[in-house]
Amino acid sequence: MRAAATDLTPLPLYAKVKNHVLQQIRSGEHRPGARVQSEHELVRELRVSRMTVNRAVRELVRSGVLSRIAGVGTFVADFRAAGHPLQIRNIAAVIREQLALPAATRLVFHSLIVHFENDVPLQVEDRYVNPAVAPEYLQADFASITPHEYLMEVAPLRRVEHVVRAALPPLPIRRLLKLKPHEAALVIERTTWSKSARASFATLHHPGGRFELRGVFDI
Amino acid sequence: MRAAATDLTPLPLYAKVKNHVLQQIRSGEHRPGARVQSEHELVRELRVSRMTVNRAVRELVRSGVLSRIAGVGTFVADFRAAGHPLQIRNIAAVIREQLALPAATRLVFHSLIVHFENDVPLQVEDRYVNPAVAPEYLQADFASITPHEYLMEVAPLRRVEHVVRAALPPLPIRRLLKLKPHEAALVIERTTWSKSARASFATLHHPGGRFELRGVFDI
DNA sequence: AAGTGGTCTAGACCACGAA
DNA sequence: TCGTGGTCTAGACCACTTG
Numbered sequence: 356m357r358a359a360a361t362d363l364t365p366l367p368l369y370a371k372v373k374n375h376v377l378q379q380i381r382s383g384e385h386r387p388g389a390r391v392q393s394e395h396e397l398v399r400e401l402r403v404s405r406m407t408v409n410r411a412v413r414e415l416v417r418s419g420v421l422s423r424i425a426g427v428g429t430f431v432a433d434f435r436a437a438g439h440p441l442q443i444r445n446i447a448a449v450i451r452e453q454l455a456l457p458a459a460t461r462l463v464f465h466s467l468i469v470h471f472e473n474d475v476p477l478q479v480e481d482r483y484v485n486p487a488v489a490p491e492y493l494q495a496d497f498a499s500i501t502p503h504e505y506l507m508e509v510a511p512l513r514r515v516e517h518v519v520r521a522a523l524p525p526l527p528i529r530r531l532l533k534l535k536p537h538e539a540a541l542v543i544e545r546t547t548w549s550k551s552a553r554a555s556f557a558t559l560h561h562p563g564g565r566f567e568l569r570g571v572f573d574i
Numbered sequence: 575m576r577a578a579a580t581d582l583t584p585l586p587l588y589a590k591v592k593n594h595v596l597q598q599i600r601s602g603e604h605r606p607g608a609r610v611q612s613e614h615e616l617v618r619e620l621r622v623s624r625m626t627v628n629r630a631v632r633e634l635v636r637s638g639v640l641s642r643i644a645g646v647g648t649f650v651a652d653f654r655a656a657g658h659p660l661q662i663r664n665i666a667a668v669i670r671e672q673l674a675l676p677a678a679t680r681l682v683f684h685s686l687i688v689h690f691e692n693d694v695p696l697q698v699e700d701r702y703v704n705p706a707v708a709p710e711y712l713q714a715d716f717a718s719i720t721p722h723e724y725l726m727e728v729a730p731l732r733r734v735e736h737v738v739r740a741a742l743p744p745l746p747i748r749r750l751l752k753l754k755p756h757e758a759a760l761v762i763e764r765t766t767w768s769k770s771a772r773a774s775f776a777t778l779h780h781p782g783g784r785f786e787l788r789g790v791f792d793i
Numbered sequence: 794a795a796g797t798g799g800t801c802t803a804g805a806c807c808a809c810g811a812a
Numbered sequence: 813t814c815g816t817g818g819t820c821t822a823g824a825c826c827a828c829t830t831g
Contacts, residue, residue: 612796614796614797614798628799642797644798645796645797645798647796647797647798648798
């Protein structure tokens with residue numbers, strides 16, 4: 356065991372750049388929505404190369420701390436971002452917003468698939484697909500390829516958003532999953548984008564007692 | 575040398591490198607656990623710079639497709655990795671394994687914290703902390719800083735793993751969260767590593783009907 | 794000693810948005 | 813036009829593992 360207080364191996368430069376920016380956000384110097392230094396400004400300020408700054412900022416963007424617009428600038432993300440890799444958010448308006456698309460669109464592909472493993476229901480997948488993105492969706496053979504894999508092939512997805520919650524699902528879902536009376540379900544709502552168009556929106560129900568989600572993040 | 579101006583394909587080079595490796599995995603040319611090309615080999619094979627290869631491989635590692643060991647090589651991750659950013663896994667052995675550490679260690683710091691927002695309980699946080707990583711943990715003021723933030727300060731975390739599931743929590747937790755009779759909870763088990771040592775293991779319970787997790791992934 | 798990943802530099806060209 | 817992010821190069825030094 357060695358002392359944790361004194362850091363023998365110094366942080367890599369890009370990590371110091373990340374901490375520098377994070378510190379400004381934590382201290383309130385940079386409020387959510389505010390613009391942060393441009394990459395070139397950080398280069399001059401911290402005397403590091405732009406590739407190092409770029410990596411630092413890119414990782415902060417991916418982890419949700421910052422957002423950036425090419426040609427405009429880099430900004431502190433609106434939601435509280437300094438904490439965990441996964442954001443805990445109030446459920447209020449977000450889900451309605453998600454559901455709005457399928458309801459508003461005239462023609463939408465819809466599939467309801469139950470996935471089994473050894474005759475045990477694993478997942479009920481209720482998916483809506485944008486016909487403009489995957490016009491042949493209904494002709495695909497979902498016994499040999501999952502809808503997600505199919506979508507990845509015909510229109511590479513650029514962005515995926517997951518909303519995860521726990522719920523006691525409605526009766527039809529409970530029956531499909533063969534849930535016990537008060538067994539909870541893990542519900543995932545997944546929205547995918549292809550370029551700027553929304554490609555699909557899926558609601559996935561899993562038996563809460565038998566399955567779990569796992570995510571690993573290296574910081 | 576390289577004419578980027580005449581490059582009509584929309585995909586950046588590092589994305590092509592990623593697809594090149596992904597294709598070899600999907601086709602079975604590279605099986606889980608197998609070694610893939612080194613960065614220098616990919617540089618020679620694809621005629622791109624090493625920084626471009628490095629970014630491609632680094633992103634595949636972060637998304638769980640590959641894993642790498644400095645001085646040894648890069649390998650296809652064991653678990654099914656070509657599909658979703660979040661992996662759905664069987665619950666069987668994993669959680670026991672997680673719980674093994676606090677049970678096996680002689681001295682472990684333990685905190686049980688209930689987080690409120692406007693007098694409404696948001697989260698019950700049951701956390702075990704490795705004293706070797708944060709010897710002053712019990713002296714921290716968790717009214718002004720969250721345990722996760724405190725750990726980030728005293729021993730920067732290098733890796734975070736989340737396991738998410740739905741459950742009807744035990745009665746003490748139900749009481750703390752003021753859950754309705756059959757309201758489900760969203761349970762997160764979070765393990766963090768500092769360098770190679772496990773820093774903490776926390777179980778977080780959230781009211782299933784009022785809160786959700788959100789994760790966004792750009793591919 | 795050779796190979797590997799980890800990091801970093803000091804430039805460069807591009808597309809895009811704002812002025 | 814100018815600043816922004818997005819990408820890419822062709823080197824480099826380092827720590828580490830393996831033979």
